[in-house]
Amino acid sequence: MSVRSAPARLSAGMSATTEQAARPLVDLGARRRRDAQRRRINVAVLRVLVAVVFLSSWEILARLGWIDPFFTSQPTAVADKLWYWITQGTELGPLWEQALVTMEEAVGGFIVGSVLGVVFGVALGRNRLLSDVLGPYIKAANAIPRVVLGALFAVSLGLDIKSKIATAAVLVFFVVFFNAFQGVREVDRNLIANARILGAGDRQLTTEILIPSALSWIVASLHTSFGLALVGAVVGELFGATQGLGELIYNAKNLFDIAGVFAGMGLLAAMALVAEALITALEDRLIKWRPPVATETRI
């Protein structure tokens, strides 16, 4: 909700109470729907406006020479570059192929890291001894700036997709692991007691109580971790690759082609947004048992 519209909403609310006595109740529902729609339109318009203001001031500043387009490029140049890549292909091959390669690496790392994170998180959350013994090592491993492992993987796993998946998976693993671990630890004791009384064995306790209960934690971590998977894939490509958006950006940088760098960044951002939407859809499916959250905007 924007601050600016608050007084307007307030006065609308007040006039609604004075008119309520005279008007039938049905109007209230219609008014709420109308208000909601108006707000949606407002938000959409403002969003476009932000993009227009940002891009046009960038363009204008570059054209006026206040900023040096050699270092900052300019939106029209970036758009030209994108168009060139789409129609003529990149120096590494067709553009869609580069996007696909990076997507495969990120999704692969995301899946491997999430699955391992959930498995280890649940196992350590269930087992006190295991978590006490391994706890310090996991914390230590988490403290390493893990992107440097990308260098290691590039050497040991080669320049193909395996090393990128490994880099992405390492980044994703810890986020998901800690959330799954915490989720399992925070399960309501009453629910466990109830399940045991009803006859649940150890395995059923894990699959029917602990994992579903930890799922809202785990899914929440997936939002952050897909971004990290993308980081892992791109960093992996920077350490050595023949294809991918990261490699494309790296090439552009070597040629002082700043428009190319920005174009690559834009593509990565678009990919992340699509993935985010997919994860949100997944979240809605997986935890539909939760009461809907009464937030107006979702970021």
Add this chain to the structure above:
Amino acid sequence: MPSAIELRGVTKRFLTPSGAVFTALRDLDMAVEPGEFCAVVGPTGCGKSTTLALISGLEPPSEGEVDVFGEPVTGIAEGIGYVFQADAVFPWKTVLENVAAGPRYRGASNRDARERARDWISRVGLSGFEDRYPYQLSGGMRKRVALAQSLINNPRILLMDEPFSALDVQTRSLMENELLGLWAASSASVVFVTHDLEEAISLSDRVFVITAGPGTVKSNYKVDLPRPRNVAEIRFEPRFGEIYQEIWNDLRDEVLVSYERQKRTGAA
């Protein structure tokens, strides 16, 4: 024939997080006959819930013996139903899945479990709500789900830990009547923990009074009111008043002891 439940000289101690030993129950004796409806009343913090945990096998006693139908309790006993004070239905399962959980855990096929669940859902008056999630139900409806979830396993013993304390007064007396109906149709023994003496008397055949913690049985009273009862009306019977008076004289001292203690520690 052995008692349904027998506790002999039971003491239960817990280790508090700070490392001190807390005695919840001390030298407690209690026996419940098959098919009997017993209420356990006592002041706050006297170990009423602990008693249920011991009978169910969720907690082992520190000393003494707990027998269920003549067998010593080791681990979670067969044939026990437990309705918890807080909501303990599974929030990620629909009403149907919640009620079907027990039979499924005990090895029934999915179809069989669902069929029996449907039957129990209609018995607790929730037909038409099979596909709802718990958050979509009212507090009273969630209690019905919890009841059906326990009763579907055909328990010989039903343990209830202040199950209706969170409900409003009207819903509560409705639920109490329904509980009596469901109990009459079964042959289960019930141990019903409550701090509400009126609820205890109107539901049960026998009332145990527990002392202020560490809890032990101070006395037990037979409630000789006729059945079937209507919970909302039975409290107007003269005999009800007499029984209430008698038990309250006993309970009052314990409540006062507990209250004084709480005031001293600043908990009240």
